[in-house]
Structures are given as C-alpha cells and as structure tokens.
Amino acid sequence: MQTDSFVQKGAAAQLAVHFNGKAQDFYFLMLPQATMLPVAAAIEPLRIANQVSNTELYRWYIMSEDGAPVVCSNGMTVTPDMPLEQLPQDAVVFVCAGNEPQQTASDSTINWLRREHRFGRRMGAICTGAFALAQAGLLRGQDFTLHWENQPGFIEIYPDLQPSSNIYEITKTFMTCGGGNAATDMMLNLIEERHGKNLAIIIADMCLHVRSGGQMAPQKSNYAVAIGSRNQRLLTALQLMQDSIEEPLSIGTLCDRLDISRRQLERLFSRYLDQSPMNVYSDMRLSHAYALMNETAMSVTEIALASGFNSATHFSRQFKRKFGASPHFFRKGWV
Structure with missing residues (x-):
C-alpha cells in the first residue's frame, strides 16, 4: 500500500528519541506465494518505532518484479509501491518468499539482486527468501537461515551452503530470519542497535511480543x-x-x-x-x-x-x- 505518511498518532506515551540522522529505508521485495505473516511482522516494528517516537526513523516500501500485485501464500493480494529499480545507497532490501521458493524468483529478479549487491546494498531474506539469495550466488561464506520446514530441500539443492537453526542471523552484509514472528525479533534487534534498548522494549510491548532472547534461539521446540x-x-x-x-x-x-x-x-x-x-x-x-x-x-x-x-x-x-x-x-x- 502506498504510504503517505510514515508517522502516525497513537495512544501510547511517546518516547523521546534523540536522533538527527536521516530515516533508514527498507525495501521488501515480495515474490509470488510469499508468506504474509513475517512481512507484516517485519514492517510493524518500524511503524511503531515512528509512532512512539513521533519521528520518521524508518520508511518502508513494497516491491515486486514488475510492480504488479503479488498473490501471497494465503491467497491475499498485495499491491506494491514500485517495480524493481536501483535503490538508494544506504537502503536495505529483504527478499520475502514462502511457498515454492525455488520457482518464484525469475532470472530478472536474480540479476537485480546481484546488481544491487555489487552496488553495496545491505540485503536480507525473510522466510524462504534465502533461496533467491542462494540462486544469485550471494550466500557463500555467510551465516544465514531460513524456515526450518524448507531447510532439507535447500540443503539438497545447495549442499555447499548450510543454514543455521537459529530464528535469525545478522551479519555486516546480510540479515535473514526463519519467518513468522522471528521477523519481529530480527527487526527489534536492528532497532535496538540503532536507537537503543528502551525503544525496542516499548515496540515489543506494543506488539504484545515476548522477545526470544537473541538470534541464537532455535526455530523449533526441542x-x-x-x-x-x-x-x-x-x-x-x-x-x-x-x-x-x-x-x-x-x-x-x-x-x-x-x-x-x-x-x-x-x-x-x-x-x-x-x-x-x-x-x-x-x-x-x-x-x-x-x-x-x-x-x-x-x-x-x-x-x-x-x-x-x-x-x-x-x-x-x-x-x-x-x-x-x-x-x-x-x-x-x-x-
């Protein structure tokens, strides 16, 4: 959905955030059959961060390959803000996938990911988005993860790449999570690094979300x-x-x-x-x-x-x- 304003009013008391920098931009590339839950779980902490601080700390945009609506795994349709295009230098892009992850990233999308990576864009993947990053040859030597359900198939296709069992992985260049509410944990980590623990705590409370305790938390119950x-x-x-x-x-x-x-x-x-x-x-x-x-x-x-x-x-x-x-x-x- 096209966003006219990234700062909304809310009933919760505001938290003073002393920040004079520019807003950080996140781009969510949704592939066909993407799971909707983790995309929303990643975006909502950004929205709430702006709301409780009354400051435009973050901006977020939805992308698809050609700018056309994307049908998610639950059958709902999402209208993106834009097609694939060259992103700002300090932008962060997440590949969002779900069902049939090996089949949903086209050659055009894979080439775009390679190009943006060459330009120095920080990248990530949500749920099974790691398949597209692997297809693009971007995960060699990287710590990363994807949803536990899809890891056996991923390992068979990419035997030289080993996803972790953690709910999310954050490195200097890549950020990946297993999907679901792990996306919220990952974004809270990023928000805490940039704007402090107090803001992350308030956002978690606003989401009624109990934080996992860090990226080393496992995806599955033991x-x-x-x-x-x-x-x-x-x-x-x-x-x-x-x-x-x-x-x-x-x-x-x-x-x-x-x-x-x-x-x-x-x-x-x-x-x-x-x-x-x-x-x-x-x-x-x-x-x-x-x-x-x-x-x-x-x-x-x-x-x-x-x-x-x-x-x-x-x-x-x-x-x-x-x-x-x-x-x-x-x-x-x-x-």
Missing part, C-alpha cells in the same frame, strides 16, 4: 518440549536419528551409542511415544522425503536415497502408506 519428557537417553536417541537420515543407524548401533539394550530402547519409545523406535525413525525419514518432494525437483529415486531408503519400490510403498498417494502422483498438481 524434543523435550515436543514429547513432554526429559529422559536423556530418549532425547539422545531422537537426535541421533534426526542427524542420520540419509544413512540410517541400525537399532544395534543406536543401542551401542546409548549404552542400553534393545529391550530398554523399545520400552523407552513405547512408554513416551507409544511407537517402536523403527516406526519413529521411519516417520522421520518419510517427513524428510515429503519436504524434498515439495521443495526440490529431485527424482523419486534420488529422494528415496536421500531419505535413507535403498529401494525406490519400498520407499514408494511406505510413502503411500503414510501420505495416501505414491510419490509419482504426489507432485504438485497431481493430487
């Missing part, structure tokens, strides 16, 4: 929270399984690593998860395959191998059992 148990051997077993998807560990190897008997391991899983260890492990690998099926162009055989199945036939049978359709008919638009 296994202890997920399963309602702090049994260390069970948690270690689950982590070992998660770390060995492509080359699954045998039950014997798991027991050796945990220094327990097979019967003890099976009792642990039965008590806390009501499943056998192998069933839990199989579900992990099938969930991994599901992500690759949706996020990559890998063949069914390649996905089977990447998910620890030596036989594509066995993989297809297990996939159909869990998801109700064989992998060959599961591709987007087929079921």
Whole structure:
C-alpha cells in the first residue's frame, strides 16, 4: 500500500528519541506465494518505532518484479509501491518468499539482486527468501537461515551452503530470519542497535511480543518440549536419528551409542511415544522425503536415497502408506 505518511498518532506515551540522522529505508521485495505473516511482522516494528517516537526513523516500501500485485501464500493480494529499480545507497532490501521458493524468483529478479549487491546494498531474506539469495550466488561464506520446514530441500539443492537453526542471523552484509514472528525479533534487534534498548522494549510491548532472547534461539521446540519428557537417553536417541537420515543407524548401533539394550530402547519409545523406535525413525525419514518432494525437483529415486531408503519400490510403498498417494502422483498438481 502506498504510504503517505510514515508517522502516525497513537495512544501510547511517546518516547523521546534523540536522533538527527536521516530515516533508514527498507525495501521488501515480495515474490509470488510469499508468506504474509513475517512481512507484516517485519514492517510493524518500524511503524511503531515512528509512532512512539513521533519521528520518521524508518520508511518502508513494497516491491515486486514488475510492480504488479503479488498473490501471497494465503491467497491475499498485495499491491506494491514500485517495480524493481536501483535503490538508494544506504537502503536495505529483504527478499520475502514462502511457498515454492525455488520457482518464484525469475532470472530478472536474480540479476537485480546481484546488481544491487555489487552496488553495496545491505540485503536480507525473510522466510524462504534465502533461496533467491542462494540462486544469485550471494550466500557463500555467510551465516544465514531460513524456515526450518524448507531447510532439507535447500540443503539438497545447495549442499555447499548450510543454514543455521537459529530464528535469525545478522551479519555486516546480510540479515535473514526463519519467518513468522522471528521477523519481529530480527527487526527489534536492528532497532535496538540503532536507537537503543528502551525503544525496542516499548515496540515489543506494543506488539504484545515476548522477545526470544537473541538470534541464537532455535526455530523449533526441542524434543523435550515436543514429547513432554526429559529422559536423556530418549532425547539422545531422537537426535541421533534426526542427524542420520540419509544413512540410517541400525537399532544395534543406536543401542551401542546409548549404552542400553534393545529391550530398554523399545520400552523407552513405547512408554513416551507409544511407537517402536523403527516406526519413529521411519516417520522421520518419510517427513524428510515429503519436504524434498515439495521443495526440490529431485527424482523419486534420488529422494528415496536421500531419505535413507535403498529401494525406490519400498520407499514408494511406505510413502503411500503414510501420505495416501505414491510419490509419482504426489507432485504438485497431481493430487
């Protein structure tokens, strides 16, 4: 939406911010199927910063490749302020993506990102926007992250790039977050660096947002929270399984690593998860395959191998059992 004024009135008491510099400009490049929540979660702290300080500390603009409206992942349409164009020298640009991230950034967009990077623009990515930055070849040697759901597919496509599990990453040149409310945490960090902790606290309160405690916070709840148990051997077993998807560990190897008997391991899983260890492990690998099926162009055989199945036939049978359709008919638009 075109913004006539970046400073709005509000009911909250104002905070005096002593700042004589120019407003910082943020540009949000929305790709087709972008998720709306993290974009709003990134922009609202900027708006509130201006509101509670009664000062134009920030300005924000929405972009699309050609200036045409963008349909988000929830079906809602966003009208941008402008098409891709050369940005001011001190501008910050965020690539905002969501579903089908490997397919939504055109060659024109990728070339524009490369050009703006060469011109020294500080860049970032929200949710799955890191796919576009990787396509542009901009993430080598960088600390970055993207939404946990899309990380398995990203790693298969870009095996030389390793996203972190943190909710956001901020470096001198790149800022990335996993999406959702992580975008608010990331922007509060940037606001605190520029205008102080008191302003960041007020903005968080205005957003009814409890800050995560820093960028090292993980994106997902740990296994202890997920399963309602702090049994260390069970948690270690689950982590070992998660770390060995492509080359699954045998039950014997798991027991050796945990220094327990097979019967003890099976009792642990039965008590806390009501499943056998192998069933839990199989579900992990099938969930991994599901992500690759949706996020990559890998063949069914390649996905089977990447998910620890030596036989594509066995993989297809297990996939159909869990998801109700064989992998060959599961591709987007087929079921």
